[in-house]
Amino acid sequence: MRRDSRLSGVLHVLLHMAEFKQPVTSERLAVMMQTNPVVIRRIMGGLRDLGLVASEKGHGGGWTLCCDFDRVSLHDVYLALGAPELFAMGHRNVAPACLVEQAVNAALATAFEEAESLLMARLGDVTLGQLSADFHARFAKRERCAQEARPDVA
Amino acid sequence: MRRDSRLSGVLHVLLHMAEFKQPVTSERLAVMMQTNPVVIRRIMGGLRDLGLVASEKGHGGGWTLCCDFDRVSLHDVYLALGAPELFAMGHRNVAPACLVEQAVNAALATAFEEAESLLMARLGDVTLGQLSADFHARFAKRERCAQEARPDVA
DNA sequence: TCTCATGTAACTTTACTTGTTTCATGATGA
DNA sequence: TCATCATGAAACAAGTAAAGTTACATGAGA
Numbered sequence: 113m114r115r116d117s118r119l120s121g122v123l124h125v126l127l128h129m130a131e132f133k134q135p136v137t138s139e140r141l142a143v144m145m146q147t148n149p150v151v152i153r154r155i156m157g158g159l160r161d162l163g164l165v166a167s168e169k170g171h172g173g174g175w176t177l178c179c180d181f182d183r184v185s186l187h188d189v190y191l192a193l194g195a196p197e198l199f200a201m202g203h204r205n206v207a208p209a210c211l212v213e214q215a216v217n218a219a220l221a222t223a224f225e226e227a228e229s230l231l232m233a234r235l236g237d238v239t240l241g242q243l244s245a246d247f248h249a250r251f252a253k254r255e256r257c258a259q260e261a262r263p264d265v266a
Numbered sequence: 267m268r269r270d271s272r273l274s275g276v277l278h279v280l281l282h283m284a285e286f287k288q289p290v291t292s293e294r295l296a297v298m299m300q301t302n303p304v305v306i307r308r309i310m311g312g313l314r315d316l317g318l319v320a321s322e323k324g325h326g327g328g329w330t331l332c333c334d335f336d337r338v339s340l341h342d343v344y345l346a347l348g349a350p351e352l353f354a355m356g357h358r359n360v361a362p363a364c365l366v367e368q369a370v371n372a373a374l375a376t377a378f379e380e381a382e383s384l385l386m387a388r389l390g391d392v393t394l395g396q397l398s399a400d401f402h403a404r405f406a407k408r409e410r411c412a413q414e415a416r417p418d419v420a
Numbered sequence: 421t422c423t424c425a426t427g428t429a430a431c432t433t434t435a436c437t438t439g440t441t442t443c444a445t446g447a448t449g450a
Numbered sequence: 451t452c453a454t455c456a457t458g459a460a461a462c463a464a465g466t467a468a469a470g471t472t473a474c475a476t477g478a479g480a
Contacts, residue, residue, distance in 0.1 A: 115356030116437065123370040124358065137456065145358075148439055153457065170447030173456045186373065200354045202269030204278065204299075211408065215401040216277040219340065223388035227381045234377035247369040254365065270468065291425065302470055307426065323426050324478030 115200070118193050121145060122155045123186065123243065129165070130181065130244050135174030158192040182241035187232055189240070198228055269354070272347050275299060276309045277340065277397065283319070284335065284398050289328030312346045336395035344389055352382055 128144050129136055138149035138156075145152065156175060159165045164179045190196075201224075203217045282298050283290055292303035292310075299306065310329060313319045318333045344350075355378075357371050 115351070116354050117356055117358040118437085119355055120357045120367075120370055120374060123374075124364070124367050127366045127370065135456095139456085144364075149457090150440070150459095151438065153459090154438090157458085167457060168447075169445075169455080169457050171449065171455055173447070175457095186377070197269070197354045200270050200351045201273055202271055203274050204271045210278070210298075211404045212281045212401050213274075213278050215397055215404055216274055216281065219392050219397050219400065220274060220277075223340070223385055223392070226388055227385035230384050231377055231381035234380055238373050238377070243369055243373055246373065247366050250365045250369055272468080289425095293425080303426090304428090304471075305469065307428090308469090311427085321426060322478075323424080323476075325424055325480060327425050327478070329426095 116196055118155050118196065119186075119190055121147075121151075122159065122189060122193060123240075125152065125156065126159075126165075126177070126189070126240060127244055127247055129175060129177050130240075135168055135172065135176045137174040141175065155193065158194055159189070162188075162192045164189070164192055179240075181244055182239050184240045185236045186238045186240075186243070187236035190232075190235055198231065199224055270350055272309050272350065273340075273344055275301075275305075276313065276343060276347060277394075279306065279310065280313075280319075280331070280343070280394060281398055281401055283329060283331050284394075289322055289326065289330045291328040295329070309347065312348055313343070316342075316346045318343070318346055333394075335398055336393050338394045339390045340392045340394075340397070341386055341390035343394070344386075352385065353378060 124145060125141055128141065138152040141152045142149040156165060156167070160167055164177070164184060166176050166178045168174060168176070201220075203213075203220070205213060205217075208214055208217065278299060279295050282295065292306040295306045296303040310319060310321070314321055318331070318338060320330050320332045322328060322330070357367075357374070359367060359371075362368055362371065
């Protein structure tokens with residue numbers, strides 16, 4: 113199956129939005145993301161419900177950030193998406209009668225739960241602010257490289 | 267996506283096989299697993315290639331274990347399946363030109379790689395022998411409960 | 421040589437994300 | 451007021467991958 117890229121996508125959207133002061137339409141975001149405006153609205157709905165962003169209809173409308181980038185972690189964004197399934201692997205039966213399957217499920221569940229806890233903790237460690245800072249660092253670096261490639265301009 | 271349950275399934279098969287001395291046919295395993303013989307053959311193929319099990323054709327044929335249950339970990343079995351994708355989430359673009367997306371991918375990749383490492387380590391900690399022992403413990407416990415429910419028989 | 425069992429290929433089914441179309445709703449501005 | 455712009459929501463199509471199914475070839479025993 114195609115892997116769920118909503119978390120990746122919504123973070124992409126949020127960081128782009130941070131570069132604008134005015135509301136950004138789904139249309140513009142869709143162009144940046146190379147996708148469809150409806151897809152943008154879909155992944156943004158959960159964030160609106162949790163108060164991370166707001167949407168306005170009509171002229172001059174669109175999406176605006178209404179959260180402190182330094183207080184929102186990637187984990188918060190993950191939850192805003194509805195905490196989608198993390199793993200591509202699962203049990204055959206959730207509550208099997210077969211004792212063999214129960215033993216297998218128990219062993220796998222322990223390992224997967226530990227991995228999930230670690231992942232959630234790591235996502236909680238990173239804020240949108242840090243992500244945005246990383247982007248700006250990458251942007252500055254590219255600018256420098258562009259300068260160095262054109263010494264005559266400097 | 268329906269979640270990939272091959273790891274769960276193949277462990278289930280292996281533990282069932284451990285309860286038999288003679289070769290077990292795909293047909294019988296399929297009945298135990300409530301699935302199709304071809305599905306059994308499919309998920310067992312990788313294990314055969316790695317020498318964990320052997321298959322014999324013809325009369326009296328079927329699948330036999332040919333590995334030390336105490337020396338094979340769940341991680342080995344996972345690898346025998348071809349190390350299928352672990353996570354249900356992924357990046358939109360693997361190598362994006364957009365710097366925002368690069369920053370997002372880098373942050374997510376770090377978190378996911380750590381979780382993957384932990385999961386692989388945990389799977390490596392558990393052997394098929396331990397899993398089988400857990401099954402036998404569950405079996406013994408159920409027998410005891412059944413006894414207690416029929417005190418007149420005791 | 422007949423039967424049994426695996427090996428393999430092709431096709432169908434199922435489930436889910438993504439993409440797209442369509443229309444309703446509401447806000448802005450002339 | 452009314453046309454326009456934008457979101458909201460529903461419905462449907464496309465693409466993908468695992469799982470289920472069918473069919474047949476291959477090879478081992480009896």
